Amino acid sequence: MITVFTTAITSRLEYVIGFMSKFYGVPVYLLDKNSVERNTSKILINYTENKHEEAFQVIPSGLLEEKGIKDFSPIIEKDFTTGLPYFFGTQKSDFHFDIFSFTFYLLTRYEEYSNGAIQDEHGRYDVRSSLAFKHGFLDIALIDRWLIILRNKLEQSFGISFPQKSHEEDTKIIMTYDIDFPWAFLHRPWYINMMALFKDLFLHRNIALFSQRFATLILRKKDPYDTYDIMLDSLRHLPDQIIFFLMRSGTKFDRNHQINQDYFKKLIQKMSQSFKIGLHPSYYSSAKPEEIFKEELIRLNKIVGEPTKASRMHFLRLKLPDTYHMLLSYGIQEDYSMGYAQESGFRSSTSQRHKWYDLEKEVSTDLTIVPLIFMDTTFISNKKASLLDAQITMEQLIHEVRLHQGYSSILWHNNNIALRKGQNNWRRLYEWSIEKISGGLNTTI
Numbered sequence: 457m458i459t460v461f462t463t464a465i466t467s468r469l470e471y472v473i474g475f476m477s478k479f480y481g482v483p484v485y486l487l488d489k490n491s492v493e494r495n496t497s498k499i500l501i502n503y504t505e506n507k508h509e510e511a512f513q514v515i516p517s518g519l520l521e522e523k524g525i526k527d528f529s530p531i532i533e534k535d536f537t538t539g540l541p542y543f544f545g546t547q548k549s550d551f552h553f554d555i556f557s558f559t560f561y562l563l564t565r566y567e568e569y570s571n572g573a574i575q576d577e578h579g580r581y582d583v584r585s586s587l588a589f590k591h592g593f594l595d596i597a598l599i600d601r602w603l604i605i606l607r608n609k610l611e612q613s614f615g616i617s618f619p620q621k622s623h624e625e626d627t628k629i630i631m632t633y634d635i636d637f638p639w640a641f642l643h644r645p646w647y648i649n650m651m652a653l654f655k656d657l658f659l660h661r662n663i664a665l666f667s668q669r670f671a672t673l674i675l676r677k678k679d680p681y682d683t684y685d686i687m688l689d690s691l692r693h694l695p696d697q698i699i700f701f702l703m704r705s706g707t708k709f710d711r712n713h714q715i716n717q718d719y720f721k722k723l724i725q726k727m728s729q730s731f732k733i734g735l736h737p738s739y740y741s742s743a744k745p746e747e748i749f750k751e752e753l754i755r756l757n758k759i760v761g762e763p764t765k766a767s768r769m770h771f772l773r774l775k776l777p778d779t780y781h782m783l784l785s786y787g788i789q790e791d792y793s794m795g796y797a798q799e800s801g802f803r804s805s806t807s808q809r810h811k812w813y814d815l816e817k818e819v820s821t822d823l824t825i826v827p828l829i830f831m832d833t834t835f836i837s838n839k840k841a842s843l844l845d846a847q848i849t850m851e852q853l854i855h856e857v858r859l860h861q862g863y864s865s866i867l868w869h870n871n872n873i874a875l876r877k878g879q880n881n882w883r884r885l886y887e888w889s890i891e892k893i894s895g896g897l898n899t900t901i
């Protein structure tokens with residue numbers, strides 16, 4: 457359907473073409489002067505510096521012919537008509553910038569390898585280093601937007617329409633959960649519980665917390681973080697959901713329950729009957745993959761009874777390329793960490809799930825990245841936002857995914873679905889998000 461003529465077929469260009477082909481839902485072929493095949497497509501893109509009469513020209517910036525990572529920052533320009541940012545601008549071509557290099561740069565998270573990239577206190581790439589944050593395009597799927605503009609231009613130039621992309625499998629917002637604290641009060645040693653009750657009352661004078669703890673431990677009321685029935689009930693509206701379990705306890709950042717206890721195993725097994733289960737690799741897992749990560753994965757596989765294929769890093773501790781090398785070497789096929797803890801939006805500038813390109817090895821890998829566009833704690837603890845602000849943002853992001861028939865994910869923690877006295881009731885936003893995703897709800901909460 458589309459043929460791209462180039463001077464050099466590189467693995468970088470093949471990767472971008474593969475993404476475009478999936479995005480448009482049409483085959484895109486690559487040809488160079490050595491190709492034996494001939495062009496049979498109605499749409500021909502000339503991705504060289506030389507002019508060709510019947511082809512639509514995009515002038516290459518050179519990035520896709522390079523190997524290795526250069527330390528540079530692209531010069532951002534703003535398009536007059538659309539107001540959208542772009543880079544790798546060129547003159548005298550049919551498209552005003554090298555959209556292939558642009559897509560490659562953003563999709564591979566090239567900038568995260570830069571020497572100037574700032575890390576936050578958890579060793580994560582800091583959102584404030586990113587072009588998307590600095591130039592205000594984190595809340596839109598910029599690659600998708602430009603690919604739509606390119607499609608319109610191609611349709612105009614060649615006088616034909618692209619076929620409608622089939623909706624079903626490729627358009628989805630996946631609801632996902634991280635279980636960092638399975639219970640608030642239950643299943644702790646009795647002396648810790650007693651001490652906690654004492655502290656609530658006499659040290660912190662927190663009557664609300666005392667009464668909640670007392671109700672759970674003494675009156676045997678339901679533990680507030682035990683929101684599993686609500687999650688199970690939501691499956692009636694939204695069948696495809698994933699739960700990520702943290703499989704470690706005992707560090708400052710992994711304050712889980714005793715993972716080798718029966719009650720914990722039973723919870724995972726119960727949820728695995730209805731949900732897809734993923735691993736939530738612990739805070740230090742990537743420091744020692746062969747010990748920590750491997751042990752956590754084996755433990756989870758044993759409990760669930762089958763190999764785990766999905767993962768999301770605890771604290772979203774994603775470091776390129778090390779984290780993805782680790783996931784690939786242990787057979788993980790899908791990662792759900794491609795988002796920021798401090799801000800919501802599109803970290804890889806697309807709403808589409810996409811393969812990870814390994815810039816160190818210069819190959820496209822089998823690891824699928826599902827963008828994470830919204831996390832509850834970004835708004836609850838980091839931004840301390842109101843329910844309404846969080847809802848407005850979520851609605852815009854969901855709209856952006858739907859606009860491009862994307863495939864992205866949203867993250868909730870079980871403890872934030874819990875009802876809390878005297879605080880924002882985030883469960884309302886959770887329930888709203890389930891309805892919004894499943895049925896296109898149009899009301900405010």
Ligand SMILES: [Zn+2]
Binds near residue numbers: 634635769
């Ligand atoms: Zn976590």
